[in-house]
Amino acid sequence: MVAPKPLEDEIRIGVFVCDCGLNIAGAVDCAAVTVFAKALPGVVCAVRNKYTCADPGQNEIKDAIRAHKLNRVVVASCTPRQHEPTFRQCVREAGLNPYLMEMANLREHCSWVHPGNREGATRKAMDLVASAAARARFLQPQQELSVPVTKRALVIGGGVAGIEASLQLADAGHKVVLVEKQPSIGGIMAQLDKTYPTMDCSI
Amino acid sequence: MPSTYVLNMNDCLGNNPIACGKCAEACEQNAINYDDHDEILTREIGAIIVAIGLDVYDPTEMDEYGYTRFDNVITSMEFERLICAGGPTAGHFVRPSDQERPKRIGFVQCVGSRNPKIGRPYCSNICCMNTIKDTLLLADHYPDVQNTVFYQDIRASGKSFEDMFQRSKEAGTRYIRGLPGEVEEDPETHNLTVTVENTTSGSLERHELDILVLSVGVQPPKDLAKISSLLTLSKTSDGFFMESHPKLKPVDAPTRGVFFAGFCEAPKDIKDSVCQAGASASRAGALLNTGRIQIEAITSRIDEQACMKCGQCAAVCPYGAINWKKGEVAVVVEAACAGCGACGATCQFDAITMRHFTDDQLIAQVRALLELEPQDKVVVFACNWCSYAGADMAGISRIQYPASNRVVRTMCSARVSEEMVLEAFRCGAPVVLVSGCHYADCHYINANRQTAKRMQRLWDKLEKAGVRPERLQLEWISAAEGQKFAEVMRQMEELRKTVTMEEIEHTRHALQPKHKKIPEKKTATAGAR
Numbered sequence A: 001m002v003a004p005k006p007l008e009d010e011i012r013i014g015v016f017v018c019d020c021g022l023n024i025a026g027a028v029d030c031a032a033v034t035v036f037a038k039a040l041p042g043v044v045c046a047v048r049n050k051y052t053c054a055d056p057g058q059n060e061i062k063d064a065i066r067a068h069k070l071n072r073v074v075v076a077s078c079t080p081r082q083h084e085p086t087f088r089q090c091v092r093e094a095g096l097n098p099y100l101m102e103m104a105n106l107r108e109h110c111s112w113v114h115p116g117n118r119e120g121a122t123r124k125a126m127d128l129v130a131s132a133a134a135r136a137r138f139l140q141p142q143q144e145l146s147v148p149v150t151k152r153a154l155v156i157g158g159g160v161a162g163i164e165a166s167l168q169l170a171d172a173g174h175k176v177v178l179v180e181k182q183p184s185i186g187g188i189m190a191q192l193d194k195t196y197p198t199m200d201c202s203i
Numbered sequence B: 001m002p003s004t005y006v007l008n009m010n011d012c013l014g015n016n017p018i019a020c021g022k023c024a025e026a027c028e029q030n031a032i033n034y035d036d037h038d039e040i041l042t043r044e045i046g047a048i049i050v051a052i053g054l055d056v057y058d059p060t061e062m063d064e065y066g067y068t069r070f071d072n073v074i075t076s077m078e079f080e081r082l083i084c085a086g087g088p089t090a091g092h093f094v095r096p097s098d099q100e101r102p103k104r105i106g107f108v109q110c111v112g113s114r115n116p117k118i119g120r121p122y123c124s125n126i127c128c129m130n131t132i133k134d135t136l137l138l139a140d141h142y143p144d145v146q147n148t149v150f151y152q153d154i155r156a157s158g159k160s161f162e163d164m165f166q167r168s169k170e171a172g173t174r175y176i177r178g179l180p181g182e183v184e185e186d187p188e189t190h191n192l193t194v195t196v197e198n199t200t201s202g203s204l205e206r207h208e209l210d211i212l213v214l215s216v217g218v219q220p221p222k223d224l225a226k227i228s229s230l231l232t233l234s235k236t237s238d239g240f241f242m243e244s245h246p247k248l249k250p251v252d253a254p255t256r257g258v259f260f261a262g263f264c265e266a267p268k269d270i271k272d273s274v275c276q277a278g279a280s281a282s283r284a285g286a287l288l289n290t291g292r293i294q295i296e297a298i299t300s301r302i303d304e305q306a307c308m309k310c311g312q313c314a315a316v317c318p319y320g321a322i323n324w325k326k327g328e329v330a331v332v333v334e335a336a337c338a339g340c341g342a343c344g345a346t347c348q349f350d351a352i353t354m355r356h357f358t359d360d361q362l363i364a365q366v367r368a369l370l371e372l373e374p375q376d377k378v379v380v381f382a383c384n385w386c387s388y389a390g391a392d393m394a395g396i397s398r399i400q401y402p403a404s405n406r407v408v409r410t411m412c413s414a415r416v417s418e419e420m421v422l423e424a425f426r427c428g429a430p431v432v433l434v435s436g437c438h439y440a441d442c443h444y445i446n447a448n449r450q451t452a453k454r455m456q457r458l459w460d461k462l463e464k465a466g467v468r469p470e471r472l473q474l475e476w477i478s479a480a481e482g483q484k485f486a487e488v489m490r491q492m493e494e495l496r497k498t499v500t501m502e503e504i505e506h507t508r509h510a511l512q513p514k515h516k517k518i519p520e521k522k523t524a525t526a527g528a529r
Helices: A030-038 A055-067 A080-093 A107-111 A118-136 A160-171 B022-026 B076-083 B127-141 B161-170 B224-230 B270-290 B312-316 B342-346 B359-369 B387-396 B418-426 B448-464 B482-497 B501-510 B518-528
Strands: A013-018 A043-049 A072-077 A101-105 A145-148 A152-156 A175-179 B047-050 B073-075 B104-111 B146-151 B174-177 B182-185 B192-198 B203-209 B211-216 B258-260 B292-295 B300-302 B352-354 B378-383 B405-410 B431-436 B472-476
Touching: A013 A030, A013 A055, A013 A118, A030 A043, A030 A072, A030 A118, A043 A055, A055 A072, A055 A080, A072 A080, A072 A118, A080 A101, A080 B387, A101 A107, A101 A118, A107 A118, A107 B387, A118 B359, A118 B405, A152 A160, A152 B270, A160 A175, A160 B047, A160 B270, B047 B270, B073 B076, B076 B127, B076 B211, B104 B127, B104 B203, B127 B146, B127 B161, B127 B211, B174 B192, B192 B211, B258 B270, B270 B292, B312 B342, B342 B352, B342 B448, B359 B405, B359 B418, B378 B387, B378 B418, B378 B482, B387 B405, B387 B431, B387 B482, B405 B482, B418 B431, B418 B448, B418 B501, B431 B448, B431 B482, B448 B472, B472 B482
Parallel strands: A013 A043, A013 A072, A072 A101, A152 A175, A152 B047, B047 B258, B073 B211, B104 B146, B104 B211, B146 B174, B378 B405, B378 B431, B431 B472
Antiparallel strands: A145 B292, B182 B192, B192 B203, B300 B352
């Protein structure tokens, strides 16, 4: 049964706008984005960092969570496909549930693709931050399901790469199932006579 | 290959009824079992290393080299058999037409590589060094041979490779910059004449040769598509597997728990395959050692009270993760749910919550993006695995496009509900794009088929409401297609410019919800009674 968790009395969002050196700041007016973020509903602090993913940047997030009693965090930096685990871990260390962190992609989706259009890129960056902050208002803490890992590996293909991977896994004490469609392992390498750079035979 | 005997089952007579059985009598080890047969084994596993290798390019289509017409044109793989002491000629290198030892030996590089005309733009990586190795072997075995290599560029950038290239030249191998335009055969002698433009000297040259070796490239293996759909993997534009990140996660597949080793990820030589196999084993080993893993909390939840027991969610679940029987409330098996959201977008009764990708969250994003000057913006729903990653790829490649697009990320395009699209139009969006993985690449088996169906319904709905259906667009963009993402954004911007303010205003009103939702109605009626 799903009982929607009661929304906390007050949403307190912190927004952290990353320059990423010049990767973002080179094309986007990050100072203006920070000022814009501060005025968004529910935002209680907005901070600009040189590199949010570096230790000083992460520490600023952690400090702000404690100082401003933040219960939501928006990191406006790069793609979540790269750094979502980093920032989830960061807010977790400051006592927040990792699912209360949201990212706005100002680098791959904005500064890197609009380098000659500072005005357009800055407007877009503001919208992306507004969108992330609006989403953040509805974020809820989540608990991850933990499942056991079966301690056995499957290697598909018995060429030199598959054989080597299987041997290394087995040497490390793991059970390995190696699957090969041909009657014999060896793959393409076994069809060669001599191989470079050693000029010795392949098998 | 192989080095042990294998029964060729297509030709074996077997011993039942006793037709032959001679090999079983001859084998002192009793290693032959005629009753052995294929069987399906089931094993639970915690990590997968994909090392399915490569296929060698078949040069038949490149008719200018005469591979199918002339006996003395062979491939580099055939050369390996002819020079091998364990091969059919016991290592005595002879040419096919007359079994004589050839003295004038030519090699053509880039056969099936770096050739966009035949759809093979990539470098196969190994062929330059393989030919250099062959010339050294020949010069070593037969000091009187004259090797000639026709090439575009020699790529010898690995450790000690330049040294081998220099030794090959010192051994008398001629390197001629230019690929042959034509190969002719003398019908009497079966000698070959190669016509080539020497691009260093600018002259047209003809070379008479006894044998020509085509240094064939490599291609993704035939089985790649099958493995790809089985494990929901993606391909880069050259057809090899796509890694999670080109620099930082070079052996991880985007699918958790799957890793790549060897050629199937990209052309590479033996040493690099061994290196990558080690990296892959280490990554897989780390996963196996953790004991337990956390599943991202993005799974589906069903509100028992709101569920109308219709079963539509169970029908669209690609994983069979929703249990439902007629007349009963649907139940999600959380461990089997992958979080695509197809069920959440399908449920008409607000009974399904996608954790961390709720309707509230996504609608709030749409509204926030369109709060100011919506007429300037294109709303793009992009799936995490393909289209969003394709937009990332455009960024990584620094491909520029108009700054009008505003991306909303969902795990799968199937998560995008009718309501989200309609709300975007109500908020004044001139154009809405829904984008996802190509059919075969869908990270959630085939959830994006639901996207296509829903889009069809939406187009009908828009048309009925007097809204131009083309203002809602659907595109499949893969994680490797940064170029395509940028191109689609340019098209969307052109489309956006055709949408007038009057049209936007009309749409806002035309799409206002006319009726309350069915369950609310029922509750209201029940309450009144």
